Structures are given as structure tokens and as C-alpha cells.
Amino acid sequence: MGLFGTSGIRGPVGEVVTGELALSVGRAVATGDVDRIVVGRDPRESGEWLLEAASAGARECGADVLDAGLVATPTLARAVGREGADAGIVVTASHNPPEDNGLKLWNPSGQAFDAAQAERIESRIEAGEFELGGWDDGGERTVLEDAKDRHVEELVEAVGGPGSLEGLSVVVDLGNGAGGVTVTALERLGCDVEAMNAEPDGSFPNRPSEPTAENCEALCERVAETDADLGIAHDGDADRMMAVDERGRFVPKDVLLALFAREAAREGTRVAVPVDTSLVVEDELAKIGASVTHTKVGDVHVAERATEPDVVFGGEPSGAWIWPDETLCPDGPLAACKLAATVTKTPLSERVDGVVSPHLRRDNIETEHKAAVMERVAATVPETYPDADLLTIDGVRVGFEDGWFLLRASGTQPLVRLTAESREEERAEELREIALELVEEAQRSV
Structure with missing residues (x-):
């Protein structure tokens, strides 16, 4: 089925x-x-x-x-x-x-x-x-x-108790979804909260449900024109959370993952991330002697890995964040409260500007034979790149000292998805071309 x-x-x-x-x-x-x-x-x-x-x-x-x-x-x-x-x-x-x-x-x-x-x-x-x-x-x-009240209580206790974030100003865009517990929890923590699109409405009349940079433009504008310290955005069921800094800039997804990971990790621990995650997370963790462990794409797989004792955090760039000591469910309201707590120490823009992002390339290659193409790629890569770091838990990820590329079949569309990244822009483009050629060659053979 x-x-x-x-x-x-x-x-x-x-x-x-x-x-x-x-x-x-x-x-x-x-x-x-x-x-x-x-x-x-x-x-x-x-x-x-x-x-x-x-x-x-x-x-x-x-x-x-x-x-x-x-x-x-x-x-x-x-x-x-x-x-x-x-x-x-x-x-x-x-x-x-x-x-x-x-x-x-x-x-x-x-x-x-x-x-x-x-x-x-x-x-x-x-x-x-x-x-x-x-x-x-x-x-x-x-x-x-009392499910909502109990959740709010747990959120408040997770970041320091009632009144612990006194004086912080936060704009929360609920996207007409179910994440109102975020507003309640932040208020009990002492924050001055402005809620946008707060009325639950499953037709999502004010913006599409997914909290992307494009869909959060109104939130960015509102934060920029006020003295707010932080902007928060949820999707329809609030398992996702994305952020806007105090200057009104949408925080890039991989950068937000890197910030959460570094805050949660310590020397010798690991952070669970899917195979398509940017090197920026590894680079930030390396500064404190921590590392990543890769999983299949999907928060279910990230949560499974987060049950391992040395994994202290798990996340996906899509906006799913998991603190296993709290819960194995991606908890957008918890992420909002934890991010607010860090902003009381250092402005979010300062933390974002301190992260150096590598050069990332993404492509979608249309094919009606995605499974056969990926089988061919999986058979070809070990022979072509015998010294590369290969990961085949979800597609084929080929790692080099200066970058990596990933090819994986879309789970829902007739596409092969391509991701390539390097700390050098020219090398990122070169890896993208190598990956494209692998797919094209596989298509010809299929």
C-alpha cells in the first residue's frame, strides 16, 4: 500500500x-x-x-x-x-x-x-x-x-521557570495553526509577546502553513519595524519552528540547526542530523569537540538516533528540533522557548553573523525511473570514488575532504534530488557537475 x-x-x-x-x-x-x-x-x-x-x-x-x-x-x-x-x-x-x-x-x-x-x-x-x-x-x-496546560508547564520549567525571560520582546507568527502554547509559555516566562495569525483556521488564510523565508515576510517586516528581540514562526501543527533575528532577517535553516546543535552539545557528544545537512553544523560542533551522526531524511529517523546515550540533540533543517532529554517529538514550542532563552544572553543577529556558511547547491532532476537510476548510481560510485567517504543509508552521499554531494530519490515525486556543498564556491559547483553527470550517465544506461 x-x-x-x-x-x-x-x-x-x-x-x-x-x-x-x-x-x-x-x-x-x-x-x-x-x-x-x-x-x-x-x-x-x-x-x-x-x-x-x-x-x-x-x-x-x-x-x-x-x-x-x-x-x-x-x-x-x-x-x-x-x-x-x-x-x-x-x-x-x-x-x-x-x-x-x-x-x-x-x-x-x-x-x-x-x-x-x-x-x-x-x-x-x-x-x-x-x-x-x-x-x-x-x-x-x-x-x-489539561494537555495544553501541562505542555506549557513543561516548557516553562525547561528554560528556567516563570519570569526567567523577563523583558524579552517576541513576535510569534502562529500561521493560523495550533501552536498557541508557545504564546502562553513565553508570556509566563515574562516575555512581551505579540501574536500574529493567532486564530486557528485550517484553510491557512494569511500565509501558507510551512514557515519558509518567503512565507514569513510579514513576520520579518513586523520584527524589523518594532523593538522585538526575536521572531518565531510555526507550521500548522507546531512541530516545526523557524526564527527571525531582531533585525528582521529570516535565519537560514541550516544556520539555525547549527546554533541549536552547538548550544546543546558538549565535548565528546553527538548531534543527529539527516544526510542532506550542511557542513555548517559539523563546522560549528568541531569548535567544541562534538560531532554529527547522519540519519535518513525524516524526523522519525532523527528521533530514533537521538535515543542513543551520547546523542544530545537532533534536528532537521526543515525546522524539526528534538531535545531527547525533554521529548523525542519535534517540539516547535520548546524550540521557541529555548531560542528565546539564548537571546537573553546574546542577540540572535550576533550569533547568526558568527556562523560561516559553506557554499550549497541543490537541484532536482526529473526522471520516471528514479529507483533504477539510483541503483545504477549506487553501483557506480564505489568504483569511481574508492577513497571517498560513502554513506548509503538514504541515497548515495559521497564525502571528500573539501566537500560532499548527495543523490537520493524523492519519496513523492519523479525526481532525483541533488545536494552538493563545499567551503569553496568553485569546488561546490564542481561537485554539483560531477553529481549531475553521474545521474545523466545512469539515465542513459537505464
Whole structure:
């Protein structure tokens, strides 16, 4: 079936994501030794009935449902373990457009279902193997009223307690999503907070849900024209967070990852990042004797690696940030609070300007034979570059002393994605050309 992508199930409502699918997911999650499930959703209108369907499926198989309602994804993920539940289901398409929706599944640890767990759920759905209950043994539904309050309490304690950020001015662009806990937490920390696009609305009328530089132009302008110390932006379910410095500049994604990584790491520790992450993270960590460990692309894979004892932080340039001592879920509100705490010590612009970014190149190569092309590339590279540092956990990453390139098949489109980087601009372009030639040669042979 191929239901699960790198971050749960997502797709157009009525085509990929239907009430029937949500019912089946609820049934599949509740089948087995599962007694309690926490459920919730982002502001998309379709989320109301999709959540009802998923809840009905879970209850039909005997599981009690704790309904947190409209909440941020990290709010729900944290609640699973806290409430003694066996699993969590959040109905969200995260940063996708409003016509999409999806379902993401959570463990009590706060970690999303891994590949093996997702495969079991998918197999149950495909085979229709559900443990349906009888007329008198269905699960109960209870409203979970304090999930947001408990999340806020945890955020405040994570960065120093009430009033610890007194005097800081922050503009928060919620993007009409579910991340209101960020505003509440920052206010309790003592910040002067201005909220933009604060009314939850799953049609995302004021800006697209994904917090990119282009989509955050209004936030940049607002921070620049005020005396704010920081700008924060979330996506629809607030698992992502991006930032704007006090001068109104959107902080580049890889630079923000490098800043978070260096703040969290210490000598001898590691930071989990996907294979397409810039060298800027390695360079910043090297200054303090720390290092990176590469994973497949996707916050699920980053979270898995973050369970290892010497991994103190995990992140993706997309805006997913994981502090394993707090939770294994990407927690945008936690990232916002932690960044605010660092800004009280040093202005964000000063920290950003202190980071030297290498030269990065990205391309998308269209091909209807992406799997075959990548097989050919994987077979060719070891012979062509026997002395290179090869990593094949997700595509083919070829590392040299002065740079690297990565070729990997898109998970959703007929594309091979190319990333090349070097600390020298000319070498970055040379690596890009080498990678392009590898793909073109593979296409000819296919």
C-alpha cells in the first residue's frame, strides 16, 4: 500500500486520506495489547470527522480514547506517556496545504512510530486484521482538558521557570495553526509577546502553513519595524519552528540547526542530523569537540538516533528540533522557548553573523525511473570514488575532504534530488557537475 511516508500518512482529503482510512488506522492501532490512546488534531476542518472516525475505530477494538481536541502535535505526543496511554494518534498534515490531511502515530516515549511499527499497522489495514469488540466491550471516550496546560508547564520549567525571560520582546507568527502554547509559555516566562495569525483556521488564510523565508515576510517586516528581540514562526501543527533575528532577517535553516546543535552539545557528544545537512553544523560542533551522526531524511529517523546515550540533540533543517532529554517529538514550542532563552544572553543577529556558511547547491532532476537510476548510481560510485567517504543509508552521499554531494530519490515525486556543498564556491559547483553527470550517465544506461 505504501501508506506511510517519512512523517506518517499524508495526502489529499477524499483521495488518499478518507474517513474509511482513519477508521482503519484507529482499528489497527487499537488491535493488540493497547488499552488507552490519546487523540487530537490540527485546525483543518476535515480533521473533525477524521478524528471522529479514528476514535470510533479505536473504541470499536476496545481501546479507551482520551480526546485532547485541537492541539499542537508536540502537545499530544507529550500527553501519551504522561497519561499512561499506549499510543497517540494526531490528525494533521503538518505544513502541507489545506486540502491535505493525515495521521501520525506516537509512542509513550514521545517518539513517532518507527518503520517496523508503521509496517505492522499498514499490514493490519491491508489484511483487515482487526480485533473488533462486541456490543458491550467498546472503549470509552474521555475529554482530555489539561494537555495544553501541562505542555506549557513543561516548557516553562525547561528554560528556567516563570519570569526567567523577563523583558524579552517576541513576535510569534502562529500561521493560523495550533501552536498557541508557545504564546502562553513565553508570556509566563515574562516575555512581551505579540501574536500574529493567532486564530486557528485550517484553510491557512494569511500565509501558507510551512514557515519558509518567503512565507514569513510579514513576520520579518513586523520584527524589523518594532523593538522585538526575536521572531518565531510555526507550521500548522507546531512541530516545526523557524526564527527571525531582531533585525528582521529570516535565519537560514541550516544556520539555525547549527546554533541549536552547538548550544546543546558538549565535548565528546553527538548531534543527529539527516544526510542532506550542511557542513555548517559539523563546522560549528568541531569548535567544541562534538560531532554529527547522519540519519535518513525524516524526523522519525532523527528521533530514533537521538535515543542513543551520547546523542544530545537532533534536528532537521526543515525546522524539526528534538531535545531527547525533554521529548523525542519535534517540539516547535520548546524550540521557541529555548531560542528565546539564548537571546537573553546574546542577540540572535550576533550569533547568526558568527556562523560561516559553506557554499550549497541543490537541484532536482526529473526522471520516471528514479529507483533504477539510483541503483545504477549506487553501483557506480564505489568504483569511481574508492577513497571517498560513502554513506548509503538514504541515497548515495559521497564525502571528500573539501566537500560532499548527495543523490537520493524523492519519496513523492519523479525526481532525483541533488545536494552538493563545499567551503569553496568553485569546488561546490564542481561537485554539483560531477553529481549531475553521474545521474545523466545512469539515465542513459537505464
